[in-house]
Amino acid sequence: MEFKKEFSQIIENHGQVMNNLTRSETIEAAVKRKEALVTANGCLATWTPPESTGRAPLDTLIVKRPETESNIDWDSPNNLPVDPETFEMLWADALAVMKAKDTVFVTDRVVGADSSYALPVQLLTDRALTALFTLNMFRPVPDDIESSIFAKKDFKLLVLPYDKIDISRYEGRLRKLSNGKTSDMAIVMDFEKRAGLVYGSAYGGSVKKLIFTVMNYYLPLENILPIHCSANENDKMELSLFLGLSGTGKTTLSAVANRALLGDDEHGWSNNGIANFENGCYAKLIDLNPEKEPEIFRAVFHKDDYRSHGAIVENAMMYPDGTFDLFDDRLTPNSRASYPLTFLSNIKASSTGNHPKTIVFLTADANGVLPPVSRLNPAQAMLWFLMGYTSKLAGTETGIVDPVSTFSRFFGQPFMPCLPHIYSDMLGKKMKEHNTVVYLINTGWSGGPYGVGSRMDITLTRAMVDAALDGKLENVKYKMDRIFHLDVPVFCPGIPSDILTPENTWKDKNAYKERAIKLSLEFSDYFDKAYGNKNIDDDVRRQCPGK
Ligand SMILES: Nc1ncnc2c1ncn2[C@@H]1O[C@H](COP(=O)(O)OP(=O)(O)O)[C@@H](O)[C@H]1O
Ligand SMILES: C=C(OP(=O)(O)O)C(=O)O
Ligand SMILES: [Mn+2]
Secondary structure, eight states, X not given: OOHXXXXXXXXXXXXXXXXXXXXXXXXXXXXXXXXXXXXXXSOEEEOOOGGGSSBOGXXXXXXXXXXXXXXXXXXXXXXXXXXXXXXXXXXXXXXXXHHTSSOEEEEEEEEOSSGGGOEEEEEEESOHHXXXXXXHHSBOOOTTGGGSXXXXXXXXXXXXXXXXXXXXXXXXXXXBOXXXXXXXXXXXXXXXXXXXXXXSOOOHHHHHHHHHHHHHHHGGGGTOEEEEEEEEEOTTOOEEEEEESTTSSXXXXXXXXXXXXXXXXXXXXXXXXXXXXXXEEEEEOTTOOTTTSHHHHHHHHOOOOTTTOOOEEESOEEOTTSOEETTOXXXXXXXXXXXXXXXXXXXXXXXXXXXXEEEEEEEOOTTSOSOSEEEEOHXXXXXXXHHOEEEEOXXXXXXXXXXXXXXXXXGOGGGXXXXXXXXXXXXXXXXXXXXXXXXXXXXXXXXXXXXXXXXXXXXXXHHHHHHHHTTTTSSSOEEEETTTTEEEESOXXXXXXXXXXXXXXXXXXXXXXXXXXXXXXXXHHHHHHHHTTTTOOHHHHTTSTTO
């Protein structure tokens, strides 16, 4: 099947193609077609069905083909294969559905702020709101796109957020649900054919994470390291990366007035330095407090004419007068807003910058036992990068209700399809080459686990981040956390010293010790399971808690 040809034929032959409308035309189309409501401040509100309020990892599939399969780690539970024939059927079905729509929307954007590796992405969808999402999240095609290694290798993206797969034809081909039925949703990537399909998921994150995963497959083959991180820089152009799995604080902690933001989720590290992939941010709205997160609040809720606003609010509670209650989680704890970077007060317009001076690994430990800040030497950094520990919080993936401890390598395993050594070798080499300093910051629980203690206050976390980035933790005294093999500062400006040591914050010291040892053994078991036979250097292995 000629995937691209059939896709292009619809664009050429459909009677009603909205081809690259302007941003305000796209906003007006979304409102006119009742895909979204205009809110009191002018942004757009939409609500998706319950199966579409987060990502759907079990329905996210990679087409297994001889040309690409040897680069992919099929041992990873996140890399779920689908056969080429099934994908052909899905693509053909989706195109047939698209053909029958009264109107279709096309956007031509790129992903990647460094033109030398910007990936052109052409979207075809039946939804104006999906088109708007790509205007917010993907970048305009730059004038020098011809210089990109991907200039002639564009990616086609077909998105039908609200249609469902005709499951009668896919029994045995797609996932069986617990009720015995076949899943009617699929998010599929074909790296070889350079085609992606979102069929039946209306979560904006499905679109952006699909494209992120595609970049994470192509870039290492070009010797560029893709990273699941946010990035910002100070006025000396000293750049910091914030790596972390969903909910750990990439978006929150990087959007600050005193550092210019390059991007909030996905960056490439090439010989040129760091470049954001995207054009916008996708921020969580639950409990968003305008005092603690003023930048994000203003970006979404500033007042403007709706035709020039275009921030998209997904699944937040809105009252009939068009105002929101962001503390109401009845719909989902994963309410989101998508907005262009330019809505923030301090951004780096080019979205590109130097090699990172500092890297912060973020974890949200719901056990409440990891120190809130610690410094990692190169072997420790490699170990924590491989382990990618955090607690998955409710919402971002369907099915997560209470926090679950999880190890997700490179703080983004679901989006890193290649064999793991490809990413870890590159990071180790680049960190050494550029003398990058690494800190681990726990944005999770203190004073006890989830349910007993409380989440670290954002203001305190911000003070720890500032201290780390400003070099104020370089010359203080450290002590060793023997359970987790971490160097913990005994002093940090702006922070009461007793919270730097988790044990001090727990009333029941035995309970602390028990929980900490239990988690360290989970680290050790997971290391053996995932990396036992993977020839990891002994000095990295020794840094694993529980070893
Ligand atoms: N100490 C803290 N540091 C960072 N975020 C926190 C903290 N306490 C609570 N939060 C909340 O946790 C969430 C972090 O999510 P976000 O920044 O979107 O993470 P990511 O971008 O890594 O998925 C936000 O909703 C934020 O308000
Ligand atoms: C959009 C997502 O990213 P993050 O939570 O890292 O912002 C997601 O994981 O669905
Ligand atoms: Mn984020």
